[in-house]
Amino acid sequence: MSVLLDKNAKVICQGITGTAGLFHSKACREYGTKMVGGVTPGKGGTEIEGFKVFDTVEQAVAKTGANTTMIFVPALFAADAILEAAAGGIKLIVCITEGIPANDMAKVNKILKGYPDVRLIGPNCPGIITPGVAKVGIMPGYIHRPGKIGIVSRSGTLTYEAVWQVTQLGLGQSTCIGIGGDPIVGTTHIDAMRLLNEDKNTDAVIMIGEIGGSNEEEAALYVKKYMTKPVAAFIAGTSAPPGKRMGHAGAIVSGGKGTAKEKIAALEAAGIVVAATPGEIGHALLEAIKKSKGKKSAKPKPAKKKK
Amino acid sequence: MKLHEYQAKEIFAKYGLPVTPGVVVKHLSEVDEALKQFPQGPWVVKAQVHAGGRGKAGGVKFAKSEQEVHEKVSAILGMTLISPQTGPEGRLVRKVFITPAVDYVKELYVSVVLDRVNRTPIILASAEGGTEIEELAVHKPEAIFKILIDPIEGLHPYQARQLHLRLGLPQESINQGAKLFQNMVKVFMELDLSMLEVNPLVVLKDGSIHCLDAKVDFEDNGLARHKDYAAWRDPDEEDARELQAAEHGLSYISLDGYIGCLVNGAGLAMATADAIQHFGGSPANFLDVGGSASQKAVTQAFKIILSDTRVKAILVNIFGGIAKCDVIAQGIIDAAKEVGLSLPLVVRLEGTNVEKGKELLAKSDLKYTFATSMDEAAKAVVAAAPAGVKS
Numbered sequence: 001m002s003v004l005l006d007k008n009a010k011v012i013c014q015g016i017t018g019t020a021g022l023f024h025s026k027a028c029r030e031y032g033t034k035m036v037g038g039v040t041p042g043k044g045g046t047e048i049e050g051f052k053v054f055d056t057v058e059q060a061v062a063k064t065g066a067n068t069t070m071i072f073v074p075a076l077f078a079a080d081a082i083l084e085a086a087a088g089g090i091k092l093i094v095c096i097t098e099g100i101p102a103n104d105m106a107k108v109n110k111i112l113k114g115y116p117d118v119r120l121i122g123p124n125c126p127g128i129i130t131p132g133v134a135k136v137g138i139m140p141g142y143i144h145r146p147g148k149i150g151i152v153s154r155s156g157t158l159t160y161e162a163v164w165q166v167t168q169l170g171l172g173q174s175t176c177i178g179i180g181g182d183p184i185v186g187t188t189h190i191d192a193m194r195l196l197n198e199d200k201n202t203d204a205v206i207m208i209g210e211i212g213g214s215n216e217e218e219a220a221l222y223v224k225k226y227m228t229k230p231v232a233a234f235i236a237g238t239s240a241p242p243g244k245r246m247g248h249a250g251a252i253v254s255g256g257k258g259t260a261k262e263k264i265a266a267l268e269a270a271g272i273v274v275a276a277t278p279g280e281i282g283h284a285l286l287e288a289i290k291k292s293k294g295k296k297s298a299k300p301k302p303a304k305k306k307k
Numbered sequence: 308m309k310l311h312e313y314q315a316k317e318i319f320a321k322y323g324l325p326v327t328p329g330v331v332v333k334h335l336s337e338v339d340e341a342l343k344q345f346p347q348g349p350w351v352v353k354a355q356v357h358a359g360g361r362g363k364a365g366g367v368k369f370a371k372s373e374q375e376v377h378e379k380v381s382a383i384l385g386m387t388l389i390s391p392q393t394g395p396e397g398r399l400v401r402k403v404f405i406t407p408a409v410d411y412v413k414e415l416y417v418s419v420v421l422d423r424v425n426r427t428p429i430i431l432a433s434a435e436g437g438t439e440i441e442e443l444a445v446h447k448p449e450a451i452f453k454i455l456i457d458p459i460e461g462l463h464p465y466q467a468r469q470l471h472l473r474l475g476l477p478q479e480s481i482n483q484g485a486k487l488f489q490n491m492v493k494v495f496m497e498l499d500l501s502m503l504e505v506n507p508l509v510v511l512k513d514g515s516i517h518c519l520d521a522k523v524d525f526e527d528n529g530l531a532r533h534k535d536y537a538a539w540r541d542p543d544e545e546d547a548r549e550l551q552a553a554e555h556g557l558s559y560i561s562l563d564g565y566i567g568c569l570v571n572g573a574g575l576a577m578a579t580a581d582a583i584q585h586f587g588g589s590p591a592n593f594l595d596v597g598g599s600a601s602q603k604a605v606t607q608a609f610k611i612i613l614s615d616t617r618v619k620a621i622l623v624n625i626f627g628g629i630a631k632c633d634v635i636a637q638g639i640i641d642a643a644k645e646v647g648l649s650l651p652l653v654v655r656l657e658g659t660n661v662e663k664g665k666e667l668l669a670k671s672d673l674k675y676t677f678a679t680s681m682d683e684a685a686k687a688v689v690a691a692a693p694a695g696v697k698s
Contacts, residue, residue: 101499101529106458109426138628140658155574157626184426236577239584277585278578279682
């Protein structure tokens with residue numbers, strides 16, 4: 001088993017006839033993902049590079065049995081695409097699109113509360129991969145290797161960095177979740193940590209965070225209380241001056257809140273090994289695993305069935 | 308995108324929010340004309356810069372006579388305004404707003420922002436308004452009311468009435484106050500703002516509520532929906548390199564150091580700057596070429612980095628996902644040729660099409676150091692930057 005994405009995923013791509021949508025649909029298919037088609041309004045009934053194209057998600061689900069979608073729809077229309085997927089019966093929505101207005105995402109967030117069995121990952125994220133099984137996203141497949149390390153991160157390319165270091169250590173990944181860099185995302189650090197904690201195939205977790213917000217601090221509290229697996233982390237933005245927006249809408253330090261220093265302190269207080277440089281993420285993981293050996297955790301299980 | 312107060316007030320007026328009109332002047336010679344439009348004093352002369360804390364910094368002055376208006380405009384125009392929000396370098400005042408003074412009995416604070424924890428817009432309001440709101444947030448957070456806003460419906464009328472009374476506003480103006488709070492939220496939502504702030508919101512002698520100041524920040528992601536307002540951008544208030552970068556779909560932020568960085572992805576770009584600092588260097592910028600960087604965009608990114616004379620060495624750190632290493636490599640080669648690159652260059656490529664990218668670099672006559680890991684790259688560029696330039 002793995003988290004969220006396994007061999008039963010039947011995936012469509014919303015925005016499949018766009019350059020990025022098509023490029024990455026092909027890459028996902030090559031990786032082994034069951035890509036069953038795509039959606040572009042107005043192009044239903046056509047075929048592109050072997051992918052069946054539908055006008056709506058509803059049609060695509062009816063004809064292909066799709067349960068997962070990867071969204072590449074342009075930013076100003078992406079919120080609607082997410083809602084269409086949820087209403088159309090999709091259970092796992094992975095929104096790659098960046099630049100969606102925050103107010104749109106606030107609306108989406110409220111409406112998705114009416115779909116408790118739908119999970120949104122992103123937006124503005126690299127997607128999710130269960131190495132050797134399937135990938136739904138834009139990450140380069142070859143840097144991954146099946147294994148038992150779970151990775152969760154707000155950033156895209158920084159996730160690849162962590163993945164690559166784990167692979168080079170001879171370890172592999174169970175599932176890597178890129179949760180996205182926007183202020184409002186469907187799956188937060190704490191959601192992802194909970195999933196990885198409950199996953200039988202995950203032995204240890206790497207959490208990558210960045211300045212801004214308080215998501216990492218909340219996840220640290222969860223780790224302290226419930227996490228039964230070793231956790232290593234890196235927080236980007238130690239060198240960032242306050243008040244400057246560093247590319248991600250999420251990455252902004254304001255009023256001394258959400259600084260790297262604060263976050264690192266919170267993580268360390270939860271027993272997480274924090275890497276001093278991005279190049280040391282792999283070593284931090286090894287250290288976290290070493291540290292946890294010999295001391296069996298007696299943490300309470302979160303209110304879920306036991307492992 | 309930030310707006311000036313006078314621009315924000317134009318938007319407020321359009322949405323029925325009570326503001327006092329005024330005139331913007333850029334030269335002392337325009338003052339007489341402004342006074343003809345608003346002959347009734349006293350007046351307030353307000354510096355128009357994209358930063359708060361203007362009052363304490365000497366950028367807002369009261370004038371009782373026409374003569375005094377001239378004096379105050381002359382004092383404020385051209386001054387370098389330094390407030391906690393401008394940084395130590397301050398901001399040059401290029402415009403002032405002349406507006407009739409308003410007599411009021413009470414000052415309050417109201418803003419609308421996005422609340423990341425609750426994932427919805429929120430009103431922050433306090434009966435203790437004026438210039439000390441930042442301090443209030445730190446020392447007396449209980450004096451600030453928070454009202455969660457329904458992201459679809461907006462502020463409900465009952466919430467607006469509750470807020471009015473909680474703020475201790477006059478009972479007789481409850482309906483006017485409620486309408487005002489609702490309209491503020493309407494502006495925030497309809498225009499896809501990232502912040503709307505009125506500090507101070509005031510109670511006039513007749514008990515009515517009035518917006519003495521107005522601050523509006525558009526969220527960049529929503530700006531494409533509001534082209535009319537996008538044209539209101541004041542380039543004088545923004546970093547020239549940041550603007551140039553934005554035009555090419557790049558995200559550039561100027562930092563204080565001497566090592567230029569070109570990276571894909573915001574997280575990796577921040578981490579690269581962190582690594583440079585960790586190994587004893589200092590980054591000159593944050594530059595994210597973004598997901599789908601074209602060759603042209605990369606060339607442009609190089610030009611922007613090189614236009615900064617503080618830069619003594621350059622680090623390219625790319626982990627290809629959407630971005631393809633060969634495209635980036637070709638962009639680097641083109642740019643180096645076009646601008647005659649002579650600075651030390653360290654390149655680290657990994658990810659999509661990395662072999663093609665390496666091959667292109669190797670075949671070119673570009674002089675560079677190739678690094679195979681992030682820490683190695685950071686160490687190499689710190690070592691390559693000429694000694695003695697560390698700012």
